[in-house]
Amino acid sequence: MAKPLHTMDAPKTIRARKGSKISTFVIVGLILVGVLITAGSCFAGYMRYTSIMEKMYNDKAYEIAYSAMNDIDAELLDEWYTELRAAKTDEEVAAVSEQIQADPEYQRELAVLTNLRDNMGCNYVYIADQKDETGAVTATFLYMMDAENPNDAYPPFVPGDKGKMNESFLSDSEYIYETGGRPDNYFYSHSAFGYNTSAIAAIQNDEGKVVAVLGVEIAMSNLARARTQYILSTVIISLLITAIMVLIYSSLVKRKLLEPITAIIKETNSFVENGAEASAQLAAVSTDNELEDLAMAIFSMEKNIKGYIENLTQVTKEKERIGAELGIAAHIQSSMLPCIFPAFPERDEFDIFATMNPAKEVGGDFYDFFMVDDTHLAIVMADVSGKGVPAALFMVIGKTLIKDHSQPGQDLGTTFSKVNEMLCQANSEGLFITAFEGVLDLTTGDMDFVNAGHEMPFVFSNETGFKPYKIRAGFVLAGMEGMRYRGGSIHLNPGDKFFQYTDGVTEATNADNKLYGMERLERILNVTANYRPNEILPLVKEDIDKFVGEAPQFDDITMLCLEFKKRMEV
Numbered sequence: 001m002a003k004p005l006h007t008m009d010a011p012k013t014i015r016a017r018k019g020s021k022i023s024t025f026v027i028v029g030l031i032l033v034g035v036l037i038t039a040g041s042c043f044a045g046y047m048r049y050t051s052i053m054e055k056m057y058n059d060k061a062y063e064i065a066y067s068a069m070n071d072i073d074a075e076l077l078d079e080w081y082t083e084l085r086a087a088k089t090d091e092e093v094a095a096v097s098e099q100i101q102a103d104p105e106y107q108r109e110l111a112v113l114t115n116l117r118d119n120m121g122c123n124y125v126y127i128a129d130q131k132d133e134t135g136a137v138t139a140t141f142l143y144m145m146d147a148e149n150p151n152d153a154y155p156p157f158v159p160g161d162k163g164k165m166n167e168s169f170l171s172d173s174e175y176i177y178e179t180g181g182r183p184d185n186y187f188y189s190h191s192a193f194g195y196n197t198s199a200i201a202a203i204q205n206d207e208g209k210v211v212a213v214l215g216v217e218i219a220m221s222n223l224a225r226a227r228t229q230y231i232l233s234t235v236i237i238s239l240l241i242t243a244i245m246v247l248i249y250s251s252l253v254k255r256k257l258l259e260p261i262t263a264i265i266k267e268t269n270s271f272v273e274n275g276a277e278a279s280a281q282l283a284a285v286s287t288d289n290e291l292e293d294l295a296m297a298i299f300s301m302e303k304n305i306k307g308y309i310e311n312l313t314q315v316t317k318e319k320e321r322i323g324a325e326l327g328i329a330a331h332i333q334s335s336m337l338p339c340i341f342p343a344f345p346e347r348d349e350f351d352i353f354a355t356m357n358p359a360k361e362v363g364g365d366f367y368d369f370f371m372v373d374d375t376h377l378a379i380v381m382a383d384v385s386g387k388g389v390p391a392a393l394f395m396v397i398g399k400t401l402i403k404d405h406s407q408p409g410q411d412l413g414t415t416f417s418k419v420n421e422m423l424c425q426a427n428s429e430g431l432f433i434t435a436f437e438g439v440l441d442l443t444t445g446d447m448d449f450v451n452a453g454h455e456m457p458f459v460f461s462n463e464t465g466f467k468p469y470k471i472r473a474g475f476v477l478a479g480m481e482g483m484r485y486r487g488g489s490i491h492l493n494p495g496d497k498f499f500q501y502t503d504g505v506t507e508a509t510n511a512d513n514k515l516y517g518m519e520r521l522e523r524i525l526n527v528t529a530n531y532r533p534n535e536i537l538p539l540v541k542e543d544i545d546k547f548v549g550e551a552p553q554f555d556d557i558t559m560l561c562l563e564f565k566k567r568m569e570v
Contacts, residue, residue, distance in 0.1 A: 027246055034242025041238060042231050049230060054197060057220055061199035062182060064120045065216040071112040072127070074205040076105055077144060077212050081129055084142070084160055097159040106145065106159075113147040123196055124149060124217040126157060127203065130165075130173050137174045139167045144212060176202050177210045195220050264298060336396065338369055341534060349442045349568045350377060353533035354560040355541065357504075357553075364391030365502045365556035366399050373408045375442050375568055381454065381560055382435035382477075383502040394431045398423060398477065402437060412437055412450035416477065416485040420452075423478035433477040436500055440492065442568035447498070450487040452477045455506065458525055459490065460497035466525035468518060492564040497533070499525060499562075504555035508544050511551045516544055533561035 080100050087093040100106050109127075117125045128141040141164070143157035157163070165173070172183040180202040187198035196217040202210045343352055354367045364384030372378050380402055384391040401419045406412075415437070423433065436457070438449035453476035459469045474485045492498065501521075508516040524543040528536045537559050544557065 027250055030246045030249055031242060034238060034245070038235055038238035038242070042234050045230060045234060046227060049227060054220070057197045057218055058187075058199065061122075061197055061216045061218045062201065064116060064122060064125075064218075065199040065201040065214050068112060068116050068125070068214060068216075069201070069203070072109060072203055072214065073105065074203050074211050077127065077203060078205055078209075080106075080144060080159065081142070081211065085133060087160075093160040100144075100159045110145045110147070113145060117147040117149065121218065122147075122216055123151075123219045124215070126215045127212050128157075128163075128215065129212040130177070137170070137177050139165050139170050139173075141165060173200070173213075176200060176213060180204050180208065180210055264294065268298070336399065337366060343369065344371075349564070349566055350440070351533050351563040351565060352377075352379070352561070353537055354558075355537050356556065356558040357541070358556045359504070359553045360387055364388075364395050365504065365558035366395045367558055367560050368399055368403060369560070369562075370403060370406075372406055372439060375570065376408060377440045377442060377562075378403075378406050378437060379440070379498075379500065379560060379562055380435065380437045381500040381502065381558065382433050383454070383504075383556070383558070385432050386429075387556075390429050391431065394423075394427075394429070394433070394478075397426060398433045398435070402435065406437065406439070412439065412448055412487040413485040416450050416452055416474075417483065420477045420479075420483050420485070421481060424481045427478045432479045434503075435477055438490075438498070438500075440498075440562070440564065443570050445492040445494070445496075445564055445567060447490050447492055448487055449490065450474070450485050452485060453479075455501060455503055457501075458499040458522065459492075460499070460525070460529055461493065462495055465529055466497070466499065466522060468522065494564060494566045497529070497536075497561060497563045499536075500560050502556060502558040504553075504557040505540075505544065505559060507555060508548050508557065509551060509554065510548050516547050520547065533563050536561050 083096050083100070084093065087096045113125045113127070116122065124147065126146040127144040129144070130137050130139070130141060132138050132140070140162055143161040143163065144159050146157035146161075148156040169185070169187060172185050172187070175181070175183045182201070187200055196219055199214075199216040201214045201216075203212045203214055204210050337356060338354065341353055344350075352369055354369065356365055356367060358365070364386055366380075366382050366384075368378075368380040370378055380399070382395070382398060382402070384395045384398065386394075398419070401422055402415070405415045405418050407415070416435070434453040434455075436449065436451050436454040438447045440447045449471070451471050452474050454473065456468050456470055456473075458466045460466045469490065471488055472486070475483050506516055506518055506521055510516075520543070521540070524540050525536070528539045531539070540559060541557065
């Protein structure tokens with residue numbers, strides 16, 4: 001037993017299609033909807049019809065089973081089962097079985113079951129017990145009697161025969177033996193005996209003890225045939241309705257959708273072929289829906305598009321002119337920065353290298369290095385707030401002022417104080433500059449410096465490697481008049497290196513909005529510490545690019561590296 005379980009490049013014209021994809025799409029969509037509705041209807045009807053009919057058949061089986069209870073002697077059945085279980089060998093069981101079958105009372109009750117099967121349209125009527133020697137309910141039937149079915153080739157069961165039931169029904173059998181009542185589940189079987197529903201009714205003695213069960217099985221072949229006929233009729237009716245809907249709706253689609261679209265396509269082609277000259281053909285489109293609004297919108301667009309084309313031509317020319325001028329400005333800016341290396345090929349006391357990668361065509365970062373006199377080398381690193389042309393122009397002013405006011409023997413704090421006053425006077429855009437300047441005495445290795453809000457540099461020595469050199473950051477240049485700047489000093493030994501940069505290095509951002517940072521910069525500097533300056537900077541830039549990946553560059557990236565090789569002899 002088992003439980004039931006399009007893009008288009010102007011000025012190409014739009015070519016009319018031989019077949020309408022919209023009508024095909026609508027028809028296919030309607031067919032799919034019809035198929036889905038049919039399938040849903042069939043499934044829902046199948047489940048509901050099956051549920052009702054299975055209950056009806058099962059209820060009928062129980063009615064038959066209960067009607068036979070009055071003719072069953074439960075006390076006698078209990079005695080017969082006691083005799084069967086007392087037999088130990090197959091021979092003894094066979095002998096007890098023959099004795100029971102010879103009993104006139106057994107023949108009477110078997111005749112009742114046979115008569116019930118013949119008159120009530122049952123497939124099988126039998127009495128069996130599911131208890132073992134210990135009294136536990138099992139999935140094994142121990143048959144007592146079975147009404148013969150002449151329509152199958154199987155002999156009826158006799159007392160002592162055994163058979164198996166589906167163990168998934170075991171809990172229902174336990175319920176029957178414990179309560180004597182009818183379980184909530186229906187018993188069904190798909191087996192060699194056919195598709196049947198079963199009633200399993202408890203046979204109780206006078207004391208209310210369940211001594212056996214009476215099984216009645218009714219064939220449900222008529223149910224299967226009725227379900228098949230229902231599904232076929234549902235499918236045929238649904239397909240007919242779908243076909244009618246497709247015909248009606250495709251006609252509406254052609255009249256209300258395809259013909260207006262065809263008119264719009266023809267007018268669009270005419271507009272392209274006639275040099276952007278609008279006509280009044282679209283005004284004839286009348287659909288009382290959004291397509292009419294679309295036709296009017298295209299007609300209005302055509303009347304204005306010619307003027308847009310003329311304006312676009314002028315804007316394109318202006319953009320090309322500005323792009324060419326920005327290219328010239330970028331070339332001029334790069335030529336203003338020291339860009340010939342080695343910078344001082346005749347000097348063997350130091351080696352210097354610098355790079356600047358602007359975020360736009362022109363940038364606001366700048367670096368500079370120059371000889372203040374024969375024994376002093378000045379380096380400058382600065383970053384102008386903002387981007388583009390205004391920052392680039394302010395950069396030129398700042399670079400020029402710093403270089404012009406860097407005089408031999410002059411305190412760098414005084415230099416920045418003077419430069420700040422001049423920049424404040426010429427700062428109509430409200431820009432400011434972070435700047436660092438250092439002047440290295442080539443005879444001693446002492447470097448005087450001044451810092452106006454700029455990044456702290458990295459200093460390399462053989463003992464410590466590259467380490468950030470913490471210096472006091474003063475106020476930015478051009479930020480406020482009357483500022484006074486104080487300088488500082490650092491000593492470099494032969495072999496030491498000095499690395500300065502702008503915040504575009506440490507604030508380079510990847511796609512996850514993470515910053516490159518001081519720690520990564522320190523790590524790559526120490527990896528390349530033994531390289532020359534012109535080798536260190538490209539490797540640092542390569543590491544930054546690897547970190548940033550495909551993320552855009554938002555700030556200028558400027559770096560300078562100075563190596564103090566030996567003291568100058570005087």
